[in-house]
Amino acid sequence: MRLDLADLPSDVDLLHQLVREMAAVVESRDGEIERLQSIIKKLQRAQFGRRSERLDPDQLALALEDLDSDIARIRERRPGVDEPLSERPLHRKPLPDDLPRTDVLIDVEHEVCACCGGPLHAIGESRAEMLDWVPAQLRVIRITRPKYACRVCESVTQAPAPERLIAGGLATPALMAQVLVAKYCDHTPLYRQSQIFARHGVDLARSTLAGWVGGACWWLEALHERLAKNVFASSHLFADDTPVPVLDPGRGRTRIGRLWVYARDERPWSGPAPPAVVYLFAPDRKAERPVAHLRHFKGVLHVDGYAGFEQLTTKGDITLAACWAHTRRKFYDVQQATGSPIAEEALSRIRDIYVIEAELRGQSPPHRLAARRNRSKPLVTALEAWLKAQLALVPAAGDLAKAIRYALSRWDGLTRFLTDGHVEMDTNPVERAIRPVSLGRKNHLFAGSDGGGVRWAILCSLIETAKLNGVEPYAYLADVLQRMVDGYPVNRLDELLPWAWKVGNPVKS
Secondary structure, three states, X not given: OEEOHHHOOOOHHHHHHHHHHHHHHHHHHHHHHHHHHHHHHHHHHHHHOOHHHOOOHHHHHHXXXXXHHHHHHHHHHOOEEOOOHHHOOOOOOOOOOOOOOOOOOOOOOOOEOOOOOOEOOOOOOOOOOOOOOOOOOOOOOOOOOOEEEOOOOOOEEEOOOOOOOOOOOOOOHHHHHHHHHHHHOOOOOHHHXXXXXXXXXXXXXXXXXXXXXXXXXXXXXHHHHHHHHHHHOOOEEEEEEEEEEEEEOOOOEEEEEEEEEEEEOOHHHOOOOOOEEEEEEEOOOOOHHHHHHOOOOOEEEEOOOOHHHHHHHOOXXXXXXXXXXXXXXXXXXXXXXXXXXXXXXXXXXXXXXXXXXXHHOOOOHHHHXXXXXXXXXXXXXXXXXXXXXXXXXXXXXXXHHHHHHHHHOOHHHHOHHHOOOOOOOOOHHHHHHHHHHHHHHHHHOOEOOHHHHHHHHHHHHHHHXXXXXXXXXXXXXXXXXXXXHOOOOHHHHHHHOHHHHHHHOOOOO
């Protein structure tokens, strides 16, 4: 119901009817709001309550989407007042300038005044924009190659057939990029994509799409290797791993493989290297995996509490920086479970250190180091002494003692940020890189083989690095695959890494 305050009816009975309708709508809206508030309270308990009551983050996101939809429906039902577009507050971001625009002119029916019949003359115009969607469309590219014969020698001449990504395959680089992005970025399994193509009238079996993915990864393997070499040449990296179920047909079930993740992010200290992430698949979590991956790496490695990383320090080329976020999580779990005042105090002290770090984000390493020595070091020193004193007072076998020992046993790594302005307090950059894999794992359920894990690593590396650099993954992969098919020189592959590609193709994510 929309009301124009400048043109209200003068009939009293009609006004009474409008008021009754408004009251009914308000009453209905109040009931709906009460229902939504109840749902919000339940979701808050699911997010912040006991662990047994908590929702999976993805389930929570789905619930919030439904709440937003309910709120929008209520807003559409409530009485409203029509206002000129120019007077409405704009709370949304402007639409990108690079989007194509179609102009629609809505003009008056007559060029004479409806009141007096005088001629009208233009004094301005109002403009508004709406966002439209053009559905995806499959098309067929028909390639014609005329043949020519010589009347003298009877030879036949014809232009060579263009190279294809898959020998004899139907997919263009653009279609291939769509399949790859849908699977590894938007987490749509191939069997669902097959169903989507069928709705467009094209029968593409899941096995056909799987063959395309394997063929595309063959082209992208060399680029993945260049990305890994570039990342491992850095002096400061973040490392972690995440489980990937892999089908084990011999036993009729899945086994647990691993995606090892290595991230570079120099943005917190305004470093020159672009952000990047590399995924490497391995069939297990043995310490020899990161040792092999990082055999040429020299510098500081930000890690969690996995003991296998300790083997990286034997040669003296790698120094480990431990994660305060993992340390804090130990005390948080104890505080949530028992309400321990000691755990609460530990959380408060760690929070004070993080407050200083937030103020230093984006500053130069020398500035960060100086501020940490002056402001953070006294807090860290006091925290260590306090933890040692508390350890003697709590039960040795309790969870609180385990949390304290976890921190003290990694104290050298936890205090690394006090001696190097490039070092971060936690491994959050690589934790963020793992999240897309976790979401994909819920949709894919498992990799069909070790080869599937390797392909997962290749595509995730390129897609997530593209996203970190503000590059739209589909545009990037479509262009890179086309260039490779066209014979792009192998010795210039570094020019196709996402940040270098972006220089000539400023497509935003």
